[in-house]
Amino acid sequence: MTPPDPKVLAKIRVVLARTSHPGNIGAAARAMKTMGLTQLYLVDPAIYPNSQADAMASGAVDLLAQARVCATLAEALADTVLALGVSARRRDIVAEVLTPPEAAGRLLVEAQVAPVALVFGNETSGLSNEELALCQALVTIPANPDYSSLNLAAAVQVLSYEIRQAWLGQPGWPQPELDAASGAELENFYAHLETALADLEFLNPGSPGKLMLKLRRLFSRSRLAKEEVNILRGILTAAQTGRQSRQK
Amino acid sequence: MTPPDPKVLAKIRVVLARTSHPGNIGAAARAMKTMGLTQLYLVDPAIYPNSQADAMASGAVDLLAQARVCATLAEALADTVLALGVSARRRDIVAEVLTPPEAAGRLLVEAQVAPVALVFGNETSGLSNEELALCQALVTIPANPDYSSLNLAAAVQVLSYEIRQAWLGQPGWPQPELDAASGAELENFYAHLETALADLEFLNPGSPGKLMLKLRRLFSRSRLAKEEVNILRGILTAAQTGRQSRQK
Numbered sequence: 001m002t003p004p005d006p007k008v009l010a011k012i013r014v015v016l017a018r019t020s021h022p023g024n025i026g027a028a029a030r031a032m033k034t035m036g037l038t039q040l041y042l043v044d045p046a047i048y049p050n051s052q053a054d055a056m057a058s059g060a061v062d063l064l065a066q067a068r069v070c071a072t073l074a075e076a077l078a079d080t081v082l083a084l085g086v087s088a089r090r091r092d093i094v095a096e097v098l099t100p101p102e103a104a105g106r107l108l109v110e111a112q113v114a115p116v117a118l119v120f121g122n123e124t125s126g127l128s129n130e131e132l133a134l135c136q137a138l139v140t141i142p143a144n145p146d147y148s149s150l151n152l153a154a155a156v157q158v159l160s161y162e163i164r165q166a167w168l169g170q171p172g173w174p175q176p177e178l179d180a181a182s183g184a185e186l187e188n189f190y191a192h193l194e195t196a197l198a199d200l201e202f203l204n205p206g207s208p209g210k211l212m213l214k215l216r217r218l219f220s221r222s223r224l225a226k227e228e229v230n231i232l233r234g235i236l237t238a239a240q241t242g243r244q245s246r247q248k
Numbered sequence: 249m250t251p252p253d254p255k256v257l258a259k260i261r262v263v264l265a266r267t268s269h270p271g272n273i274g275a276a277a278r279a280m281k282t283m284g285l286t287q288l289y290l291v292d293p294a295i296y297p298n299s300q301a302d303a304m305a306s307g308a309v310d311l312l313a314q315a316r317v318c319a320t321l322a323e324a325l326a327d328t329v330l331a332l333g334v335s336a337r338r339r340d341i342v343a344e345v346l347t348p349p350e351a352a353g354r355l356l357v358e359a360q361v362a363p364v365a366l367v368f369g370n371e372t373s374g375l376s377n378e379e380l381a382l383c384q385a386l387v388t389i390p391a392n393p394d395y396s397s398l399n400l401a402a403a404v405q406v407l408s409y410e411i412r413q414a415w416l417g418q419p420g421w422p423q424p425e426l427d428a429a430s431g432a433e434l435e436n437f438y439a440h441l442e443t444a445l446a447d448l449e450f451l452n453p454g455s456p457g458k459l460m461l462k463l464r465r466l467f468s469r470s471r472l473a474k475e476e477v478n479i480l481r482g483i484l485t486a487a488q489t490g491r492q493s494r495q496k
Contacts, residue, residue, distance in 0.1 A: 034395055058399075
């Protein structure tokens with residue numbers, strides 16, 4: 001049996017969005033490193049860098065030193081082809097909900113070809129609707145229904161553990177079926193979509209919020225391929241041109 | 249499908265031996281409660297009770313309030329029929345080493361009839377040889393060989409998670425094959441053994457350490473049934489009596 005490929009683990013990033021307590025960032029880095037994950041992304045952390053983060057990281061301070069700090073979640077996901085949001089089960093969100101082993105398998109398949117992300121929200125409020133809209137599916141850790149509140153680093157530990165078990169258990173993964181669009185390609189598409197809808201006067205440029213969020217969710221669920229993004233943008237351009245020519 | 253029985257989870261105790269940092273005790277309680285475990289035993293904790301433990305426990309302070317503080321590990325295991333020690337893989341210990349799912353299965357089978365324990369050592373030094381000798385097998389969380397040092401509460405989280413997954417996955421477990429001796433019955437047997445060996449002048453009562461530890465390991469690995477303990481103690485009594493009558 002060929003040993004599993006560490007390059008695959010290096011393509012799986014842990015993204016911590018709007019973390020309040022720096023100690024949790026350090027503890028999350030330690031949890032990742034014990035399972036062989038190395039890529040830590042911090043989106044708009046409340047306090048960072050910080051000595052408490054270093055203390056909780058223990059022997060994983062190297063992950064903190066290499067961590068990428070991003071202003072927005074979109075920036076942290078720009079080059080990823082799959083982002084899974086970690087969340088308690090939410091009935092208000094229409095999204096595919098994966099178990100931890102399912103999520104681990106999905107991430108490992110895609111990580112063979114391009115970066116993928118596991119996204120954790122704020123300790124108290126979790127992932128916002130805007131953040132969830134950037135994820136293609138959710139992962140829920142099955143927990144005690146009377147008390148399901150895992151500490152942030154504990155959730156990172158459980159999911160990193162499941163990724164490592166899946167990675168150790170299967171050295172060869174099937175190739176991904178989809179040539180998925182990257183986060184940046186998707187963002188460019190959404191920007192184009194918003195402009196086009198404004199041109200078509202279907203959307204009020206002053207308050208695009210709700211409609212764009214619904215459209216993002218729709219497309220996130222379906223996971224767009226690069227080719228599909230090109231087709232959709234072609235349609236948008238055609239619609240814009242038609243509109244402009246009718247206006248002449 | 250009948251739902252799994254919560255009474256089984258209530259028979260699985262988490263024993264933290266000689267914990268240095270009270271924050272870890274609180275975080276461990278939280279980790280347990282998220283997975284439906286409730287029975288926390290603390291053996292000779294450095295600092296307890298403590299406000300940091302309460303803070304880290306978050307919504308699991310009820311587990312801390314009910315936690316049992318014991319002077320020795322033997323006391324914490326007195327009524328248990330199975331104790332699994334959590335440890336990084338150690339080549340110097342001859343013991344059965346279980347994976348987390350194997351350990352979860354084993355604990356759930358036995359917990360149907362009597363209390364069982366998952367034993368965690370000190371944050372820095374782990375389980376001592378004396379503590380390991382009270383455990384029937386080890387559990388090792390497969391980790392990054394370059395950095396395998398999980399935080400104490402993170403290890404509690406991973407193993408509690410595996411117990412819950414196994415519990416959710418299989419409402420009915422086979423009955424345990426062995427009518428296992430309890431921790432207290434084993435301790436009485438070891439005390440009897442030590443006295444008998446001293447009577448036989450096989451053991452120097454001034455320094456029983458090494459020999460008794462080796463014998464404990466041997467019997468721990470084999471997991472004694474109640475009936476076997478009775479037989480062995482019968483043999484010991486016979487040996488003592490024979491000795492005494494020869495001495496007359």
